[in-house]
Amino acid sequence: MHAVYGESPFSACSFCSVRNLKKFCDLLMPACNYCSPDGAVVGAVTWMPNDAGIVREMEMCLPPRGMVSWFNKTSANDIKSVAMQMAHNAIVASRKSH
Numbered sequence: 001m002h003a004v005y006g007e008s009p010f011s012a013c014s015f016c017s018v019r020n021l022k023k024f025c026d027l028l029m030p031a032c033n034y035c036s037p038d039g040a041v042v043g044a045v046t047w048m049p050n051d052a053g054i055v056r057e058m059e060m061c062l063p064p065r066g067m068v069s070w071f072n073k074t075s076a077n078d079i080k081s082v083a084m085q086m087a088h089n090a091i092v093a094s095r096k097s098h
Contacts, residue, residue, distance in 0.1 A: 002048055002050055003047060013046075017049055018047050018058065020058070020060070023071065024071055027083070028079070030080055031045065031083035032045060032047075034088060036088060042091070045087045045091065
């Protein structure tokens with residue numbers, strides 16, 4: 001998975017590949033509307049798989065086994081920490097490209 005910066009000040013859930021996967025959505029959601037602790041980095045992201053070919057399967061609630069396994073084996077706090085860092089990186093990268 002990777003975070004994709006969105007132009008909207010709010011995350012665009014309708015564009016997110018985990019929107020129909022409640023368990024994953026709930027774990028990643030705190031990072032969707034990201035604000036760094038110092039307030040210097042603020043923005044919204046959506047979540048997309050690294051393999052674009054599996055988006056349709058994910059939208060039909062069929063995530064790949066590797067993804068399910070990672071979510072099941074990783075603590076919620078670790079998932080949220082990773083998601084926050086990914087959101088931060090995506091927003092910073094989008095600023096640099098403009």
